[in-house]
Amino acid sequence: MTATRPEGLLACIEDDLTKVEERLVAETRSDIGEVRAISGHTLLSGGKRLRPAIALLAARCVGRSFDTHRAYAAAAAVELIHMATLMHDDVVDEAPERRGRPTANAVYGNSITILTGDFLLAKSIWLLSRDEENLNLVRLFADVTIAMAEGEVLQAAVARNWNLNLTTYEQVIERKTARFLAGCTEAGAYLGGGTEAETAAMRAFGHHLGIAFQIADDLLDFLGDPKQTGKPLGTDLKDGRVTLPLIHTLAHCDPATRAELLTTLERGQALTDSEIAALTAVIARLGGFEVARQEAEQRMERALAELNRFPESAYRDALIRLAGYVVARDR
Amino acid sequence: MTATRPEGLLACIEDDLTKVEERLVAETRSDIGEVRAISGHTLLSGGKRLRPAIALLAARCVGRSFDTHRAYAAAAAVELIHMATLMHDDVVDEAPERRGRPTANAVYGNSITILTGDFLLAKSIWLLSRDEENLNLVRLFADVTIAMAEGEVLQAAVARNWNLNLTTYEQVIERKTARFLAGCTEAGAYLGGGTEAETAAMRAFGHHLGIAFQIADDLLDFLGDPKQTGKPLGTDLKDGRVTLPLIHTLAHCDPATRAELLTTLERGQALTDSEIAALTAVIARLGGFEVARQEAEQRMERALAELNRFPESAYRDALIRLAGYVVARDR
Numbered sequence: 001m002t003a004t005r006p007e008g009l010l011a012c013i014e015d016d017l018t019k020v021e022e023r024l025v026a027e028t029r030s031d032i033g034e035v036r037a038i039s040g041h042t043l044l045s046g047g048k049r050l051r052p053a054i055a056l057l058a059a060r061c062v063g064r065s066f067d068t069h070r071a072y073a074a075a076a077a078v079e080l081i082h083m084a085t086l087m088h089d090d091v092v093d094e095a096p097e098r099r100g101r102p103t104a105n106a107v108y109g110n111s112i113t114i115l116t117g118d119f120l121l122a123k124s125i126w127l128l129s130r131d132e133e134n135l136n137l138v139r140l141f142a143d144v145t146i147a148m149a150e151g152e153v154l155q156a157a158v159a160r161n162w163n164l165n166l167t168t169y170e171q172v173i174e175r176k177t178a179r180f181l182a183g184c185t186e187a188g189a190y191l192g193g194g195t196e197a198e199t200a201a202m203r204a205f206g207h208h209l210g211i212a213f214q215i216a217d218d219l220l221d222f223l224g225d226p227k228q229t230g231k232p233l234g235t236d237l238k239d240g241r242v243t244l245p246l247i248h249t250l251a252h253c254d255p256a257t258r259a260e261l262l263t264t265l266e267r268g269q270a271l272t273d274s275e276i277a278a279l280t281a282v283i284a285r286l287g288g289f290e291v292a293r294q295e296a297e298q299r300m301e302r303a304l305a306e307l308n309r310f311p312e313s314a315y316r317d318a319l320i321r322l323a324g325y326v327v328a329r330d331r
Numbered sequence: 332m333t334a335t336r337p338e339g340l341l342a343c344i345e346d347d348l349t350k351v352e353e354r355l356v357a358e359t360r361s362d363i364g365e366v367r368a369i370s371g372h373t374l375l376s377g378g379k380r381l382r383p384a385i386a387l388l389a390a391r392c393v394g395r396s397f398d399t400h401r402a403y404a405a406a407a408a409v410e411l412i413h414m415a416t417l418m419h420d421d422v423v424d425e426a427p428e429r430r431g432r433p434t435a436n437a438v439y440g441n442s443i444t445i446l447t448g449d450f451l452l453a454k455s456i457w458l459l460s461r462d463e464e465n466l467n468l469v470r471l472f473a474d475v476t477i478a479m480a481e482g483e484v485l486q487a488a489v490a491r492n493w494n495l496n497l498t499t500y501e502q503v504i505e506r507k508t509a510r511f512l513a514g515c516t517e518a519g520a521y522l523g524g525g526t527e528a529e530t531a532a533m534r535a536f537g538h539h540l541g542i543a544f545q546i547a548d549d550l551l552d553f554l555g556d557p558k559q560t561g562k563p564l565g566t567d568l569k570d571g572r573v574t575l576p577l578i579h580t581l582a583h584c585d586p587a588t589r590a591e592l593l594t595t596l597e598r599g600q601a602l603t604d605s606e607i608a609a610l611t612a613v614i615a616r617l618g619g620f621e622v623a624r625q626e627a628e629q630r631m632e633r634a635l636a637e638l639n640r641f642p643e644s645a646y647r648d649a650l651i652r653l654a655g656y657v658v659a660r661d662r
Contacts, residue, residue, distance in 0.1 A: 030481055032481045032484050032485045032488070033488070034484050034487075034488045035480070035481055035484050085449075088446065088449060091441075091442075091445060092442040092446065110422075110441075111422075111423040111487055112484050112487055112488070114419055114422060114423060114445060115419065115423065115483045115484045115487070116484060117449075118416075118419060118448075118452070118476065118479075118480040119476075119477055119480035119481060119484070121449065121452065121453075121476075122452075122473045122474075122476035122480065123473075123477060125456050125469060125473040125476075126470060126473035126474060126477060129466055129469040129470040129473055130470065132466065134466070135460055135466050135469070138456060138460040138466070139460040139461065142453045142454075142456040142457035143453075143457060145449060145450075145452075145453035145456075146450055146453045146454055146457060148449075149366070149446045149447065149449040149450035150361055150362075150363045150366055152446045153365050153443050153446045153447060153450070154363050154365070156365075156443055157363070157364070157365045157443070
């Protein structure tokens, strides 16, 4: 298995993605065997290549220009940043598996996984910096990386805060997820020769899509099929990560239910499957999932509205269908 | 305590360093309280600001130009990279203290220390990328960061390899230490308006100084005063890190001594202070420290020779004295 792409949706950029894949293999080379091994492990562990695909589709959708060399380098760079942050996140979360396969930290240990994450992050900057025109892309993805680190730290800092409000939840998901997708679509628009207004619209598309993406991801922790997602249900609950369905439920239940829920939630890593199922049932009953689904759908509509300014094309269609896939996906 | 600078040596750039310090405080701001706290902890924990000082002295020594805004930004960026790599290294080494003070990981835990390291690394790139002329500096420090990660991984991979040869040892210290100092002096020369030959000479100065610096650092692990260095003797031995004095000793002792040394070395973390003292005595007797000292001094001479092409100045004097300090330092 190499990359698992959302089937069918990306046919119009299949050739582009093949070139990006070649670039990724080339850019993760190192004369240090262990760096090569860990990079290769992460590269070949079934990523969907969603971010490169979104950047390339955004560029093709704008369609005023397309320098293949620059576009493929930028698309590879965003996947390298994604790989680096996944590696660091998996160390932080002590995750044994991702997408049903052992994580780099599980196979190679935390130390060299942290360092190879740094290697990949620096490689992405190096790759972007080779083109004289790319200084603004360097700045954009430095900003994205800053925001992602801040979002992850904020998420860790507010873990087990059962009174988390919507504003802070949105701040977390905006930084840890939406900022990156907005960066991919903004970079794509820039590489596609977009005007200022087109670039802003593409950025807004990525931003709203990113919020919808993370809400959908948070829903999968309660409602996903572990065989599909590759991770057990209730991981967020065990880690004390408070997401939209739970925020809604805790804000709208009677005091007795709230007290009961908090007692269960406090069990953290000790939560059993049946306790997680019971929590899920209460959230379902009180409409927490429905609220989250509606929010994700509204965000997706706001995202799609931004695409109206672009001419009809196979690329725009693919972005629309990809947005639908992101919100309805089961893994 | 803020920065502890090698006293007296840096008087000629005292004002520059004050500006860089202000810049560092400004650039480590974040609206996420925990990011600010950890960055602040590392910023105020007694770093010598050696790398910014070397970059600034190199620029002033070349002396054809000096744009304060760009120079201070670049000097702050190299310290941010240094801070980020120290934080990740301390997590990797599970270090409880650095310079006699608790590390960020000891106070705040591994997870948010890793993430704040990423934040600082990205901040350094962001800071460099704000100036239109700086793309080559971005590329240079991306390359430095790649090399440092590779060097650290290689070091971890060859730990407890008692047959380590000089070539691999040099590869480790070139990447983990010398490449960064060479980057600082090259960046300095570039910011000072250096010609190609001047920039190459400054880079070579930094490279040789970096090798000497690391050999001196490796000697401190055997011969330093823990009260001065802030870390216990024999940390490298416990971690299985094979450095020049040990390589020389193992290559030049009789088979019986070698067998005895290896038995002791295999004890790793279990090594007692008296075993470390006994190992140190054998290395001293077989000239391991003398060989390392000579190598460091030769490297320093090669470094200083590169400075001959620059006109006499307070800045060149400071670089020469700083090189002496680096090799003779006791902490």
